[in-house]
Amino acid sequence: MSKVASMRDAVAALIHDGDVVAIEGFTHLICFAAGHEIVRQRKRDLTLARLTPDLIYDQMVAAGAARKLVFSWLGNPGVGGLHAIRRRVENADPAPLELEEYSHFGMVGRYAAGASNLPFYPLRSYFESDLPKANPLIRPIRSPYGDETVYAVPPLKPDVTIVHAQRADAEGNAQMWGLLGCQKEAAFAADRVVVVVEELVDEAVIRADPNRTVIPGLIVDAVVVEPWGAHPSYVQGAYDRDNRFYLEWDAISRDAAATQAWLDEWVYGVAGRAEYMDKLGAERMAELRPSGSAPSGSVDYGVYE
Amino acid sequence: MSEVAFSASEMMIVAAARELAGQRVCFVGVGLPNIAVNLARLTVAPDLELVYESGAFGAKPARLPLSIGDPCIVTGATAVVPMVELFAYYLQGGLVDVGFLGAAQIDRFGNINSTVIGPYQHPKTRLPGSGGACEIAINARQVFVIMRQSKRSFVEKIDFRTSPGNLGGAESAARTRREESWLGSGPSVVVTDMGIYHFDDAGEMRLDSIHPGVTLDQLRESMGWAPNTAEPLPVTPAPTAEELRLIREELDPDGAYAK
Numbered sequence: 063m064s065k066v067a068s069m070r071d072a073v074a075a076l077i078h079d080g081d082v083v084a085i086e087g088f089t090h091l092i093c094f095a096a097g098h099e100i101v102r103q104r105k106r107d108l109t110l111a112r113l114t115p116d117l118i119y120d121q122m123v124a125a126g127a128a129r130k131l132v133f134s135w136l137g138n139p140g141v142g143g144l145h146a147i148r149r150r151v152e153n154a155d156p157a158p159l160e161l162e163e164y165s166h167f168g169m170v171g172r173y174a175a176g177a178s179n180l181p182f183y184p185l186r187s188y189f190e191s192d193l194p195k196a197n198p199l200i201r202p203i204r205s206p207y208g209d210e211t212v213y214a215v216p217p218l219k220p221d222v223t224i225v226h227a228q229r230a231d232a233e234g235n236a237q238m239w240g241l242l243g244c245q246k247e248a249a250f251a252a253d254r255v256v257v258v259v260e261e262l263v264d265e266a267v268i269r270a271d272p273n274r275t276v277i278p279g280l281i282v283d284a285v286v287v288e289p290w291g292a293h294p295s296y297v298q299g300a301y302d303r304d305n306r307f308y309l310e311w312d313a314i315s316r317d318a319a320a321t322q323a324w325l326d327e328w329v330y331g332v333a334g335r336a337e338y339m340d341k342l343g344a345e346r347m348a349e350l351r352p353s354g355s356a357p358s359g360s361v362d363y364g365v366y367e
Numbered sequence: 368m369s370e371v372a373f374s375a376s377e378m379m380i381v382a383a384a385r386e387l388a389g390q391r392v393c394f395v396g397v398g399l400p401n402i403a404v405n406l407a408r409l410t411v412a413p414d415l416e417l418v419y420e421s422g423a424f425g426a427k428p429a430r431l432p433l434s435i436g437d438p439c440i441v442t443g444a445t446a447v448v449p450m451v452e453l454f455a456y457y458l459q460g461g462l463v464d465v466g467f468l469g470a471a472q473i474d475r476f477g478n479i480n481s482t483v484i485g486p487y488q489h490p491k492t493r494l495p496g497s498g499g500a501c502e503i504a505i506n507a508r509q510v511f512v513i514m515r516q517s518k519r520s521f522v523e524k525i526d527f528r529t530s531p532g533n534l535g536g537a538e539s540a541a542r543t544r545r546e547e548s549w550l551g552s553g554p555s556v557v558v559t560d561m562g563i564y565h566f567d568d569a570g571e572m573r574l575d576s577i578h579p580g581v582t583l584d585q586l587r588e589s590m591g592w593a594p595n596t597a598e599p600l601p602v603t604p605a606p607t608a609e610e611l612r613l614i615r616e617e618l619d620p621d622g623a624y625a626k
Contacts, residue, residue, distance in 0.1 A: 088421045088450060089436020113450075114498075137495030139397055139434035140623070151493045163482075165497040166420055167454040174451050186459050187502035189547045190531035196487050210548055240441045241422045242449045298438050305433045356442050 064232040065285045072284040073099045076254050081221040084111040088243030093226040093258045094118050095291035095335040101125040111220055113169045117311050120144040124321045130160035134169040141308055145315040163197050170244045172218035176251030182214035223252035226292045229261045234282025237274040240298025249277045258286045260300055290339045301350040373606045375560040376625045377614055378578045380406060381606040383513045383558040387412045393465045394418045394503050397435045399513045400467035402624040405431055409613050420499040422453050431618045458506045461550050466507030468500050470514045472525045475571050475592050477532030477554030480525040487527055497529050504530035509555040516559035521590035537570030561586045576603045
């Protein structure tokens with residue numbers, strides 16, 4: 063059964079006001095196209111979960127889509143802070159923003175517990191840190207097999223997880239390569255899953271390389287074909303991270319009016335990702351293509367009849 | 368060898384890279400650790416295995432990544448794994464020799480704050496937070512820190528303890544690590560733009576080397592406590608022409624890190 067849908071229809075059908083939404087992907091494969099569509103459809107009161115809120119949540123927070131963040135590293139990597147979020151946190155400008163904070167291992171553990179239907183994930187972190195004081199959901203537990211104490215974090219089960227991938231078939235069997243972040247854990251933990259891909263492929267392409275399938279169509283509700291949907295994040299082998307934009311956002315986001323003007327121009331002012339890419343232009347896109355090719359060797363799975 | 372002029376940041380990066388001589392597996396933090404570790408790989412530690420929390424093991428980046436999740440750490444790496452596997456099997460499993468961290472604030476015992484300036488609920492400045500730093504500080508065999516020092520960053524009391532160092536001193540830290548079965552033995556070196564510190568028997572930072580051009584008075588005025596100081600106090604050897612060439616031409620041609 064084909065689950066292929068437009069971004070507009072997928073977001074309208076699967077994301078509701080007040081949902082816990084995870085647009086995952088660690089630096090790599092962050093689906094900005096979905097975040098922008100959520101903004102365009104003026105979804106409200108979302109709890110946004112991500113290890114690194116990154117520019118996408120800075121933009122969504124600036125647009126008023128979120129009431130709460132669940133996260134583990136709140137910055138613009140290699141550049142500095144996330145200023146729209148900082149305005150909300152430091153000055154309640156224009157409104158307060160609730161924070162629920164973990165470490166990276168805690169966040170990936172939370173998704174793993176959610177995906178495995180377990181009541182908590184145990185880890186050796188948080189000893190003598192102030193994080194459990196800041197977030198009382200991080201709790202020490204005694205091992206049932208000895209005297210050892212470890213820390214536990216609760217499962218994170220998003221209402222909706224959105225992941226970007228290089229390719230999927232129409233049923234949503236998705237293959238990705240490069241940094242995998244916690245895409246798999248976040249997808250299995252979620253009630254509903256949207257897979258956004260650079261390329262829709264035939265089922266035979268998926269079946270020719272089953273080890274590369276990270277997310278099975280079994281758990282996928284919609285497949286959106288959206289080339290360049292991760293920009294200014296990147297897709298391994300397809301286009302590079304647009305570091306120039308990550309640097310530019312620092313200046314834009316320091317100014318609340320400039321931030322709104324950017325949203326007006328690049329989010330509200332376009333119908334969707336195709337128009338956004340037209341606006342970005344062929345020259346910039348060409349600059350972001352990899353400088354060369356680095357194909358993997360192929361492996362032989364064998365035929366067993 | 369002819370003397371080439373260098374910046375305080377370049378001296379800091381070079382001194383930090385040299386500290387990695389002889390190390391095998393290094394978990395690379397975001398920011399300054401990234402350039403120091405990559406310089407070490409090209410100079411004193413050619414066999415260094417770079418671990419990035421984004422999921423790459425044995426990364427061989429062909430350019431210096433702005434972020435620690437850049438595509439260049441994937442192409443040519445030994446392995447790329449899901450983050451849960453990286454934290455659980457590689458870090459918590461005990462395979463990381465050095466965790467290399469940055470910090471916004473540090474105290475004399477090497478406890479690190481990267482979360483907030485001011486109270487947590489109403490911060491004056493909201494910083495990025497832990498990322499992987501908290502579990503790295505606990506599970507890496509030892510911790511290296513690279514940061515610029517000032518009265519604001521080298522403080523008597525940090526505003527929030529994101530990542531534990533030697534707690535209130537070596538004795539209490541050793542007891543806690545034993546009781547809680549930590550793999551790590553805590554911080555071993557802090558490199559700044561003014562000098563190099565190691566940790567003494569009391570678990571406290573000791574100034575072991577001062578960078579060329581920095582006076583002891585300047586250094587003392589750039590921290591919130593009076594540091595124990597090695598006597599005699601050596602001057603850090605200046606960056607070599609080759610170290611500077613690698614930073615300026617190969618690793619950081621835009622001056623993003625070394626400015």
